Amino acid sequence: xxxxxxxxxxxxxxxxxxxxxxxxxxxxxxxxxxxxxxxxxxxxxxxxxxxxxxxxxxxxxxxxxxxxxxxxxxxxxxxxxxxxxxxxxxxxxxxxxxxxxxxxxxxxxxxxxxxxxxxxxxxxxxxxxxxxxxxxxxxxxxxxxxxxxxxxxxxxxxxxxxxxxxxxxxxxxxxxxxxxxxxxxxxxxxxxxxxxxxxxxxxxxxxxxxxxxxxxxxxxxxxxxxxxxxxxxxxxxxxxxxxxxxxxx
Numbered sequence: 721x722x723x724x725x726x727x728x729x730x731x732x733x734x735x736x737x738x739x740x741x742x743x744x745x746x747x748x749x750x751x752x753x754x755x756x757x758x759x760x761x762x763x764x765x766x767x768x769x770x771x772x773x774x775x776x777x778x779x780x781x782x783x784x785x786x787x788x789x790x791x792x793x794x795x796x797x798x799x800x801x802x803x804x805x806x807x808x809x810x811x812x813x814x815x816x817x818x819x820x821x822x823x824x825x826x827x828x829x830x831x832x833x834x835x836x837x838x839x840x841x842x843x844x845x846x847x848x849x850x851x852x853x854x855x856x857x858x859x860x861x862x863x864x865x866x867x868x869x870x871x872x873x874x875x876x877x878x879x880x881x882x883x884x885x886x887x888x889x890x891x892x893x894x895x896x897x898x899x900x901x902x903x904x905x906x907x908x909x910x911x912x913x914x915x916x917x918x919x920x921x922x923x924x925x926x927x928x929x930x931x932x933x934x935x936x937x938x939x940x941x942x943x944x945x946x947x948x949x950x951x952x953x954x955x956x957x958x959x960x961x962x963x964x965x966x967x968x969x
Contacts, residue, residue, distance in 0.1 A: 724779070729776040729777055730760065741929065751902070753920050765795060766826070769871065770871075788956045792869055792941070808857050812829050824853040832860060832864075836860045845953075851879050855876060855879065871903050872903070874906055912955075914945050
């Protein structure tokens with residue numbers, strides 16, 4: 721489903737975080753938001769999920785108002801937030817448990833354990849899993865929500881460099897299977913380049929979105945990623961020199 725962000729504003733007290741933020745994400749598109757700390761990336765995701773209420777603006781999904789309508793959004797934070805006293809199966813079926821559809825969610829979860837690299841760990845507890853496996857479990861829990869749009873807030877940021885790379889490779893392979901609209905928040909240039917159809921550069925208010933980069937390549941691997949020095953330079957310039965940019969909102 722298509723997501724439209726229109727003139728969103730938000731402040732913490734007297735400090736303006738987002739000012740008249742505007743952008744769209746097409747149905748089935750994978751878009752990353754990249755920017756410095758404090759520019760409002762995570763705040764935006766919290767507005768979309770209804771955790772925070774903007775001071776002004778509109779959010780729509782397929783041209784219908786969706787501000788605070790959590791059924792459209794499935795949110796995955798940086799930390800896996802798995803319950804240590806529950807098995808991995810029970811953890812990933814949390815949405816079904818809350819909404820009274822546990823048995824249906826359980827059947828779907830069991831079908832997907834292999835694809836998510838978790839086969840054989842259904843009855844294990846989070847303490848017995850590696851960091852990458854815990855994140856895959858958290859990702860499966862998010863995917864089982866059946867929301868139209870996945871919101872990923874630095875999902876691999878707490879992992880070590882090698883495991884983070886492995887998780888990025890895994891997510892790249894999983895994109896077609898997920899078949900969802902995805903909005904990823906990240907600080908990692910390479911992660912954004914590797915995974916995205918488009919990258920939006922968000923800078924601190926009042927700058928807002930200062931640039932957009934389309935990733936045209938249909939074939940991606942690590943060798944391709946290592947060759948993208950021009951893209952990295954372009955992204956760096958957009959982040960470091962927002963006042964020189966003239967992004968058309």
